[in-house]
Amino acid sequence: xxxxxxxxxxxxxxxxxxxxxxxxxxxxxxxxxxxxxxxxxxxxxxxxxxxxxxxxxxxxxxxxxxxxxxxxxxxxxxxxxxxxxxxxxxxxxxxxxxxxxxxxxxxxxxxxxxxxxxxxxxxxxxxxxxxxxxxxxxxxxxxxxxxxxxxxxxxxxxxxxxxxxxxxxxxxxxxxxxxxxxxxxxxxxxxxxxxxxxxxxxxxxxxxxxxxxxxxxxxxxxxxxxxxxxxxxxxxxxxxxxxxxxxxxxxxxxxxxxxxxxxxxxxxxxxxxxx
Numbered sequence: 001x002x003x004x005x006x007x008x009x010x011x012x013x014x015x016x017x018x019x020x021x022x023x024x025x026x027x028x029x030x031x032x033x034x035x036x037x038x039x040x041x042x043x044x045x046x047x048x049x050x051x052x053x054x055x056x057x058x059x060x061x062x063x064x065x066x067x068x069x070x071x072x073x074x075x076x077x078x079x080x081x082x083x084x085x086x087x088x089x090x091x092x093x094x095x096x097x098x099x100x101x102x103x104x105x106x107x108x109x110x111x112x113x114x115x116x117x118x119x120x121x122x123x124x125x126x127x128x129x130x131x132x133x134x135x136x137x138x139x140x141x142x143x144x145x146x147x148x149x150x151x152x153x154x155x156x157x158x159x160x161x162x163x164x165x166x167x168x169x170x171x172x173x174x175x176x177x178x179x180x181x182x183x184x185x186x187x188x189x190x191x192x193x194x195x196x197x198x199x200x201x202x203x204x205x206x207x208x209x210x211x212x213x214x215x216x217x218x219x220x221x222x223x224x225x226x227x228x229x230x231x232x233x234x235x236x237x238x239x240x241x242x243x244x245x246x247x248x249x250x251x252x253x254x255x256x257x258x259x260x261x262x263x264x265x266x267x268x269x270x271x272x273x274x275x
Contacts, residue, residue, distance in 0.1 A: 026126050031056070033133060034092030041096050056092055079110040079152070082118040083145050086125055090143075099133070102142040104155075110147035117201050120181055121145070121154055124174050128156050128197055131170040137161050138194075147203075151183075154199040164195035171197070176248045180255070182219035218259065225252040229265055230272045 038044065038052045083105055094101045113121070125143055132138045138160040146153040166175070166187040174197075178185040181201050189195040218226065221242075228238045235249040242249070253265070262268040 026123055029130055030089060030126055031092070033130065034096065037093055037098070038096040044096075052096065076112040077115060077118040078112050079106045079118075079145065079147060080108050082113050082122070086122045086143070089122065089126060090129065093129070093133070098139065099129075100140045102140065104142065104144035104146075106145040106147055106152075111149065111203055113152060114203060117152055117181065117203060120177055121152055121199075121201060124154060124177060124199055125156060127174055128171075132158050132160065134170075150203060152201045152203060154201070155196065157194060157196045159194045162189045162191045162193050162195055164189045164197070172245075174199075176245065176251070179221060179244060179248060180219075180251055182221050218256070222252055222256055222259075225249060226256055226268070226272055229253065229256070230269045232269075 034056055035053050038056060039049050041049065044052060083103075087103055090101060093099055129141060129143075132141060138158045140159045142155070142157040144153075144155040146155075164171070164187055166185065168187075171185070171187070175185050178199055178201070183199060183201040186198045187195060188198070224242060225238060228241060233241070235246045235253070238249045239246045253268075256268055257263070257265075260268060260271055262271060
């Protein structure tokens with residue numbers, strides 16, 4: 001189906017499907033890394049490794065199939081429950097791999113997280129840790145979530161070489177994910193002492209966000225992209241002006257179309273000008 005011809009309802013389903021597929025791809029990568037950790041573990045003999053690998057693979061298949069079929073009963077996730085899901089995702093690496101994890105849980109009284117924020121925060125942590133594992137020089141990772149009432153604060157620290165920077169290629173997808181949620185990402189590294197990735201994700205739309213149509217609130221970055229789309233700029237020109245990638249611009253435009261139920265950039269522009 002051509003997205004230009006799809007109805008607003010169909011487009012929303014397509015966006016939701018893309019998001020589910022991306023999440024499952026992350027989980028597949030994590031499960032494969034866990035299986036490799038089991039099979040390589042010097043603490044397990046062949047029979048034990050085979051049995052553990054089968055159990056892990058079976059559990060992963062059941063979870064993936066269940067999650068693909070279940071419907072979310074709420075658009076909010078308790079912050080402690082969201083963090084517990086993350087710990088469950090990482091448990092195989094903690095149990096069978098060479099990584100030692102320290103988890104610092106968010107306060108139980110913290111605000112519930114919008115599903116988009118909870119989903120993004122788990123993906124950010126998973127992808128960051130998978131990148132650290134690929135580096136091969138990390139033994140310990142500290143994962144902390146906190147809430148300040150307005151933001152979810154995510155901290156990931158390792159004991160690696162300490163040569164990570166915010167411009168590292170492995171962080172590009174994470175940075176783009178954070179930017180799409182109007183969040184902030186920072187990296188602090190000390191050679192020989194490890195790296196720290198800090199992320200702040202707002203729990204509410206910015207106070208200056210105004211609905212383009214009823215119920216459609218935009219982030220600050222989406223307002224910037226919309227302003228340039230309305231001015232007739234194409235994705236590459238918008239990317240240059242905002243200092244982001246063309247793929248990130250495409251992601252924002254898709255979100256704008258979905259939020260307002262528009263099918264084309266021209267329709268989106270008309271709605272913006274009418275406001």
